[in-house]
Amino acid sequence: MTGATFDTATLYGLCGAALVGIGLFGLVLDPKPIRKILAFNLVGAGVFLVFGVIARRGAAAGFGGDPVPQALVITGIVVAFSATALAVTLVQRLSSAATDAGQPGQAASVPPKGETGTPGQGDAAS
Amino acid sequence: MTTPLALPFPADTTPGGFLLVLAILVPIIGILLIWTLGSRRTELVALTTLAIGAAIALAILTELTGTGSAVIYLVGGWRPPLGLALRADGLSVVLIVLTAIVIGAVGIFAKGQFGYDPDAPEKRAPTVFWTLLLGISGALNLIFLGDDLFNLFVAIELVTFTAVPLVCLDGKAETMRAALRYLLFALLGSVMYLLGVALIYSGYGTLDIALLKSVARVEPLLFIAIALMTVGLLAKTALFPLHIWLPAAHAGAPAAASAVLSALVVKGSFFIILRLWFDILPAEATGLGAQMLAGLGALAILFGSVIAICQARLKLLIAYSTVAQIGYLFLMFPLATGSEATPAFASIAWTGGILQLASHAFAKAAMFLAAGLVYDAFGHDRISGLAGAGRVIPITFIAFGLGGMSLMGLPPSGGFSAKWLMLNASVGEGQWWWAAVILCGGLLAAGYVFRVLVPAMARPLARIKVKGPVSRRRELVALALAIMALLIGFVPLEPAPLLGIGRGAEAGLLVPGGLAP
Numbered sequence: 161m162t163g164a165t166f167d168t169a170t171l172y173g174l175c176g177a178a179l180v181g182i183g184l185f186g187l188v189l190d191p192k193p194i195r196k197i198l199a200f201n202l203v204g205a206g207v208f209l210v211f212g213v214i215a216r217r218g219a220a221a222g223f224g225g226d227p228v229p230q231a232l233v234i235t236g237i238v239v240a241f242s243a244t245a246l247a248v249t250l251v252q253r254l255s256s257a258a259t260d261a262g263q264p265g266q267a268a269s270v271p272p273k274g275e276t277g278t279p280g281q282g283d284a285a286s
Numbered sequence: 287m288t289t290p291l292a293l294p295f296p297a298d299t300t301p302g303g304f305l306l307v308l309a310i311l312v313p314i315i316g317i318l319l320i321w322t323l324g325s326r327r328t329e330l331v332a333l334t335t336l337a338i339g340a341a342i343a344l345a346i347l348t349e350l351t352g353t354g355s356a357v358i359y360l361v362g363g364w365r366p367p368l369g370l371a372l373r374a375d376g377l378s379v380v381l382i383v384l385t386a387i388v389i390g391a392v393g394i395f396a397k398g399q400f401g402y403d404p405d406a407p408e409k410r411a412p413t414v415f416w417t418l419l420l421g422i423s424g425a426l427n428l429i430f431l432g433d434d435l436f437n438l439f440v441a442i443e444l445v446t447f448t449a450v451p452l453v454c455l456d457g458k459a460e461t462m463r464a465a466l467r468y469l470l471f472a473l474l475g476s477v478m479y480l481l482g483v484a485l486i487y488s489g490y491g492t493l494d495i496a497l498l499k500s501v502a503r504v505e506p507l508l509f510i511a512i513a514l515m516t517v518g519l520l521a522k523t524a525l526f527p528l529h530i531w532l533p534a535a536h537a538g539a540p541a542a543a544s545a546v547l548s549a550l551v552v553k554g555s556f557f558i559i560l561r562l563w564f565d566i567l568p569a570e571a572t573g574l575g576a577q578m579l580a581g582l583g584a585l586a587i588l589f590g591s592v593i594a595i596c597q598a599r600l601k602l603l604i605a606y607s608t609v610a611q612i613g614y615l616f617l618m619f620p621l622a623t624g625s626e627a628t629p630a631f632a633s634i635a636w637t638g639g640i641l642q643l644a645s646h647a648f649a650k651a652a653m654f655l656a657a658g659l660v661y662d663a664f665g666h667d668r669i670s671g672l673a674g675a676g677r678v679i680p681i682t683f684i685a686f687g688l689g690g691m692s693l694m695g696l697p698p699s700g701g702f703s704a705k706w707l708m709l710n711a712s713v714g715e716g717q718w719w720w721a722a723v724i725l726c727g728g729l730l731a732a733g734y735v736f737r738v739l740v741p742a743m744a745r746p747l748a749r750i751k752v753k754g755p756v757s758r759r760r761e762l763v764a765l766a767l768a769i770m771a772l773l774i775g776f777v778p779l780e781p782a783p784l785l786g787i788g789r790g791a792e793a794g795l796l797v798p799g800g801l802a803p
Contacts, residue, residue: 204477210481242447
């Protein structure tokens, strides 16, 4: 732990905390799914920044930063990215299903969600 | 960073450690085979993989009971804090075997339902279902075996990513809405958890649970980190009041998927909460927090049961019952108190809680599968339209009833033993108010189970309209799971020795005078 000096790491830490706060606010209070997803990414960015600060503070043995939190951040970013991709795909499918359901006869032929994320195309049978 | 300490790890992987790697890798190999071999062989590959997974789970159990100590695998031969460890103790192995049995049963149930159909317009559904089922089994095993908090984060995200698409497998707008809501709650949970991980690393320079146990101090940093992680995991476990995503998600999924989600997926995040509270937090620091968790659990029991009684649809009733039954698990926290002579995991509340977890998993899987069969038979699951249904598909309703018996806590059943142990613990600990909640919860559970069973078994006024036949194999799978929920009620009503294996007893931590520093 460094002392009470107001150094760069502290500044970044405060930025991270602010991002987490703004993101949480949006995630809890904003009713629109897309904005919720963006808010989740803001919280994520804040947390990653906190990881960066921790890496900086753990600097020792000639390294500019502790490599472990940096490695964790990379994995965390990948996970957050896949989460965002999944959520956006869901929103996309949801909106296309909602437009289909506007017509009579129900959206029966909407194919189940696939892992590829490509919109269901080319059902020869229908 | 940290002072040299007596490492709770052996110099090398224990014999049988490779089994832990197999438990995680085999489902993933299965997924790759499914993708490469094409949809014609999907089912065969998936069911074979599940069978191998069950054999591995049993092998780990034998290894553990044979040696009487934890099975450990050091990835790459590196010991924590530098490397990662996989670790199976008595608790993890119970959950791994439970997962293998329930997912195996669900696999047999789903055979044919998501089978290869050359005439179907959508050929992707079977591949997706079996991929996700195998994915969940591998990810859950990783949760049960992981010993590193960040590793557990990745595992819990894998569980989320495999569980969310299962919810909206039918592609209808309402299930996709439920899936999205589930995903958003889960994402909120995961960032909170990750923030807690960051704080713990900044304070202690390690994320290994076994190492943290020896260095964790009672200080604000630890409290804030554990609080963040716990709240995040509560959102995924769906403890009241963070349960609002659960009913729509669990009731909207296909029956086979609902069974896995309700029986196992919510238990994965609960397992991590257990480890945080009992394996990292020093015992003297849990008092108020444990009471708060149990208070939320009590509210979940009462609220969930009352709402379940009011439901018009069978699957929603079962889903709200899950909300209530999750509440019981959280009564463990104030009741399973350790003392210097007996650690928490040697208390009857600990055994009772794990028994509740297992019996609920079997009972709830059986009930969701039964609800799926009801839907197959009558084309709907409105409770008001099920008068006399039990005479058409008796085995299904027997499975539902036996599962319900365990939820109510009627003897002999796993639910009875679990609730009995918890009742005893709450009286023994002088916390009688939890006993009152447990008894009320049992009565309310009887309310919602009998609300379905009584009309279903009665002689109907008019003949009930049957839509289609019900597969006998599926009925028997549901019945087998319900019978499992009864059978585990025959364990001795005392602290189970299996749950103590590898939890410090053999590592010399249980020296007289308390835990070694």
